[in-house]
Amino acid sequence: MAFSVASSSSSAISATNYSRSSELKALQIGSLRLLGRPAAVSLSQRRCSVKPVNAESKRNDSIVPLAAAIAESEVAEKIEVEDYEQLAKVLENSSPLEIMDKALEKFGNDIAIAFSGAEDVALIEYAKLTGRPFRVFSLDTGRLNPETYKFFDTVEDHYGIHIEYMFPDAVEVQALVRSKGLFSFYEDGHQECCRVRKVRPLRRALKGLRAWITGQREDQSPGTRSEIPVVQVDPVFEGMDSGVGSLIKWNPMANVEGQNAWNFLRAMNVPVNSLHSQGYVSIGCEPCTRPVLPGQHEREGRWWWEDARAKECGLHKGNLKHDDLAQLNGNGNGATYSNGAAGVADIFNSQTLVNLSSSGITNLLRLENRKEPWIVVLYAPWCQFCQGMENSYLELADKLAGSGVKVGKFRADGDQKEFAKQELQLGSFPTILLFPKHSSRPIKYPSEKRDVDSLMTFVSALR
Template sequence: MSTFGMISHATTRAVSANARVTARKDVDNRAQRQARVTTSRGKRTVETRANASEIDAMNENFASQTPLQIMDAALEKFGDGLAIAFSGAEDVALIQYAALTGKPYRVFSLDTGRLNPETYELFDKVEKHFGIKIEYCFPEAQAVKDLVNEKGLFSFYEDGHKECCGVRKVKPLRAKLSTLTAWVTGQRKDQSPGTRNEVPACQVDPVFEGAKGGAGSLVKFNPLTDATSQEVWDFLRVMGTPVNELHEKGYVSIGCAPCTRPVLPGQQEREGRWWWEDASDKECGLHSGNLSAEAKAAQDAREATEEDLFKNSKVHALTRADIEKLKDEATHAETTIAVLYAPWCKFCQRMQGGYENAAENLSPKGIKFVKFRADRDEKEWSKENLSLESFPTVLLFPKGRSGYVKLGSERRDADSLQIFIESIVGKL
């Protein structure tokens, strides 16, 4: 069954479901505020821990179910021990699904202190539309004060976003989740293929712990994982759900104001977040468990010896002297494209096939493909001289010109590389 195969049925139930929610609004809200596990059938015992076999069984069932059915099952199983994480973006669909179940539900949001005005306005609209009170989580004032006084208001542009996110988002989230047994997120596989393409509908949270502490103490539901952006927006439109006005201005993935910008047609959603960093860092820490343990180990062992990359005969290896000479040429005699890489970097590894294919196809057309290993002793020099910010970095040295042009996109397949080259030097 299609992920959204039940939307039409859900829509026909919307009026009656919303009527039930409205009629029971006072009772449900009071139940949420008092943290009671109560439904229209009375008190019930909810799960506080899950094991791997239970998770596997749920995922097997969820494979043929809709987001509405997954949400209903999550609320049924965990009751008031579960809360929906709401970021102020299209994950408002989660709240709409929860309302359609007719069950009591809780919603929480992280107020980092740096959200867009439109996001705060949406919080207010959502509370009024659904008759709920969002549980707001705030960072520790002293931690924010210390960070800003030491590094300024925009340190993340230089040091990376993870320190700021750690203070403003991860720590408050960790504190909130330590009071729960399950939570619901709006993650989708199509949001960022680099980090979210293996997100399951249900999992034992790989990063955070719940109220009982220890392994299996927190379950994470991702009802929208198999949905596309188009399907989510079709649902929001047909239900008349309030949405963030930033979406009308080209914003897709919405976070803090300084770290969010609109995306262009054809870009992945998460390319509008922390655009100065590579795809490997496009998680703020809330969902860092999307990266496998093996991938994390590889990231942590950056100096480890790995087999070299880009070994195709059409790709020439450069020394520092070679690439420094290329950089300093007054006029380039030929068009050269260079990849600054580290063998241990999984994104460099993924790029290898596309780069080598492009070399095979475009070398006969006068494009020279080169590589320069820019980690270890070459990293600081490359940062200073070749605009290295993350791996891989792709530079184009156009024939007849000086200097280079840096590839700004995260798309590094053969077709995208050709588009990049032709956009600078003309049709090949």
């Protein structure tokens, strides 16, 4: 129905006004959704796929009245964009429950929890405690542990929800496997496989949302997650409106320590993945995940054959710094880092420890008859796994003080990395070597148990 104005002096709309009114037909309904928050929805509605903003039901031939459209446009222009950096500061000391409640209140049905099948089940518990409707999605890569699939089913039953699963494109998976085999990531890094099986499905999922909720914590990965805020504009992915800033990322547990997260799960009697009781902490795909051992950091169970610097699959690529991104753009198996990553303090500092220079380690390597045995850690100060074993190694140095065994450290990243790989058996950080008496060849510590008792057993057996 054409818009008209009736008055005593005019019986029809002017040609100019009619032309202007016709142009308003092109106005997208989605551009006006800024005026109100999405309404809460029922559980059954949450189980449906999210429609993109341009998938609104079609109008009939009538158009928005000219005066109303102009007024509404003026209101839209006055709406201020949320300052999420400021909001993060306001919420940084808030509880995960408060942060979750704010996220669900703000975005309604346009936000969803990313659930990996690990301890981020805490997110679902927090969402339930808010009393608000919520949605959960997960990425099924096709290579998860059987225990994880069973856990998904348990979580659905426990909370009375349907998890919205996203799957990789079958054609892309087929092409990857046919060209490179089932385990190509062991040779050329995990990034390509993760891109096909995880990142692209996630990208599709997020295109139907305005915000998402993750279980990232600062203490999960000191190298890549130590500065994550509780809420941020997603630096990598786009939401349903497309473009930079179209997706908001919530991290309600950013400031929660791992032990406190587990205390919460136990207190609330929340179901957990049975793999946790088998030593798994960070859980991903079956071929790329294994239990962690004493002295290891929780993320060391992921992609253990690679360098520690960029242990991200791409889902949280925005956490990585510039030099870490260079690692991801390569094959993930041997990028060279500059000596002295800016702002990273040195580790393994003790008076009972000898800091070996390049010439010092070379001389030690050339000696065929040493007066005393040495144990030396090849490390990089930015490596969270080296950081994770620092206390046990310092304790080892204290125990060996005055015993006739020298304890040393050698920084083997940057310009020293190639030398360490060729001459010192460096495979990944940390690498521990014993230089015994009367032997020209150092012995590499074969275990990943880095507690002080295991290290003492190694030294005592070979000194």
